[in-house]
Amino acid sequence: MQCAGLRRSRRRQTARRIRTQSVRRDPAVGDTLRLLRLLWSAGKGTAVVIAVIRLAERLIPAATATVLALLVSRVTALGGTGEIGAALLPLAGFGVVLLVGHAAEAVTEPLAYLVQQRIDGAHRAKVTRLTASSPTIDLLEQPEAQRLIRQAKADPDEFSQRTPGQAALAQLDQVADAVGVAAACVVVAQFAWWLVPLLLIPAFLNARLRYRGRMEFIQLWRSQLDVMVRVERWEETLASAGVGKDLRVFGLGDWAVRRLHQQHVARTEPQFAVWKRNLRGQLRSLLLVVPPLLIAFTAVAALTVDGHGSVATATAALTAGASLFMMIDLGYTVLTRLSGLEALKAYDELAELLTKDTGRPASPPVTDPGSSSLVRFEEVGFTYPGTTRAVLDGLDLEIRPGELLAIVGLNGAGKSTLIKLLAGLYEPTSGRILVGGGREMSELGVQAWRERISVVFQDFVKYELSAADNVTLGRPGVVPDKAVLEAAARDAGLGPVLDRLPDGWQTPLARSRTGGVDLSGGQWQQVVLTRALYALRTGAELLVLDEPTAHLDVRTEFEVFQRLAEQRAEAGVVLISHRLSTVRQADRIVLLDSGRITESGTHDELIALDGSYAKLFAIQAERFQQGYQDAIEEGELL
Known part of the structure; x- marks a missing residue:
């Protein structure tokens, strides 16, 4: 009887398989x-x-x-x-x-x-x-x-x-x-x-x-x-x-x-x-x-x-x-x-x-990659999909723990592309990016890597949320801490803006919201800086800033950079800025040209070198002495 029941069961399975295939x-x-x-x-x-x-x-x-x-x-x-x-x-x-x-x-x-x-x-x-x-x-x-x-x-x-x-x-x-x-x-x-x-x-x-x-x-x-x-x-x-x-x-x-x-x-x-x-x-x-x-x-x-x-x-x-x-x-x-x-x-x-296979071998996630602020780019090349021009070509760069690193260069040199690779938004076309203990970023896992860094992009997003939510979403997995929030706002110079908001931290940053207000470009930039510093104070080990102060005047920018320099002992800071007068405070400045690092050193060392950096600095200094201000502003807080 068991054999007969087994045969009937197999016949039913076969019938189901035939129906499924059909x-x-x-x-x-x-x-x-x-x-x-x-x-x-x-x-x-x-x-x-x-x-x-x-x-x-x-x-x-x-x-x-x-x-x-x-x-x-x-x-x-x-x-x-x-x-x-x-x-x-x-x-x-x-x-x-x-x-x-x-x-x-x-x-x-x-x-x-x-x-x-x-x-x-x-x-x-x-x-x-x-x-x-x-x-x-x-x-x-x-x-x-x-x-x-x-x-x-x-x-x-x-x-x-x-x-x-x-x-x-x-x-x-x-x-x-x-x-x-x-x-x-x-x-x-x-x-x-x-x-x-x-x-x-x-x-x-x-x-x-x-x-x-x-x-x-x-x-x-x-x-x-x-x-x-x-x-x-x-x-x-x-x-x-x-x-x-x-x-x-x-x-x-x-x-x-x-x-x-x-x-x-x-x-x-x-x-x-x-x-x-x-x-x-x-x-x-x-x-x-x-x-x-x-x-x-x-x-x-x-x-x-x-x-x-x-x-x-x-x-x-x-x-x-x-x-x-x-x-x-x-x-x-x-x-x-x-x-x-x-x-x-x-x-x-x-x-x-x-979800197609990228061709890279899968590796188990790393539980302890060491310090995330130690990053090395080794012979990294990158070409955007659908194009033939290499934006980065054999780039070698080391980002050291506790260092304020400034990256400068002309428009189109590849600075923002370098940041996108550092954030894991793209994978290098050639070469590799090593993090922590010398492991490739892909071995750690992109998501795990991003939990350890905080990035402010040049084209940051203005979320139609409250001021508090706009800052704390920098670390969505962390329970909001009011004291840390206030400290980050102080470091980013956001205090005066908060004082003018009708409901303080709870004010929606959009005029389309009930009780909301619009901010100027510089004020929004301070909000985004606060977001990055909040992430830094709640566990991020590397802070990456791509033109974070383009909307700020020179004095405000100088004060913000001073506060960033004070925190470099806690985490590595990578800074991209077109203003050479402020990046002179950096521990190290690298000049990116044609997809490669062509000059590297402190401000004084690069000036003494009398190369491309020195010439760019002289041009900007002359324009500043003539009264030229390059802060971008489009409206103000009402």
């Missing part, structure tokens, strides 16, 4: 099951309820035809006896069918909205998690990745785009429609089997024509996405407060409006032509629908008069037959299903792109 070989079946499985992400109970309601809606026509036939049969059988008791049951049944249909119609829309939002929310969370988990940003910058991200997000504001939630509901509708059509065909066949193909074939042909018309419009719409993007950008530009200054001062308003109107016309004229063709195509639909219905109705009436079938079955056949043309609609459901699948497949392609 599904994988048939993309259509796989897509159908994938969309239906999405419904579970809305909650199993909710998915079951929406499925039952959709099936009930599609069975309403067949049920209506059946109870009407029963009612007509009972009423006909009564004749003129005046006894209506026998008709009460089918009449009550008819009322129940109408009530169920009304209840389903009332419930299905809000429930479908809930299901769609839950599915789409889960899907967009997956897309966001996928893009945010990419350890480097080089792949995200590729045009193909940006296209896939936009397509995977499935923006519901885009006319031709449908979300996975909408596609899952459309797939459920297709299944329910098939059940409803089958039920209606069964009712029609009770009168005469040949009525089924007479009504079904024209219904499918009509649905196919409507689908082709909609698809033509959708394809035209998608072909004009570039024009639509330009139109949207012009609309945003005309409504922008910043651009509004130029529009008014230079009198560009009328010109910009004419340009926007021209682009609207160029986009809508071809669409209107397709719409007119589709409108003429409604005549073909009319010719497909009306004749079969007239033939069917006439034949049913004639055959009933001749005694073929009863009035009841004729009523059921006519009622169910008419519903076939309403249930068979390949337009919305098929287009929605296909478009939603595009978003899911775009996610699959994006996941494959972002």
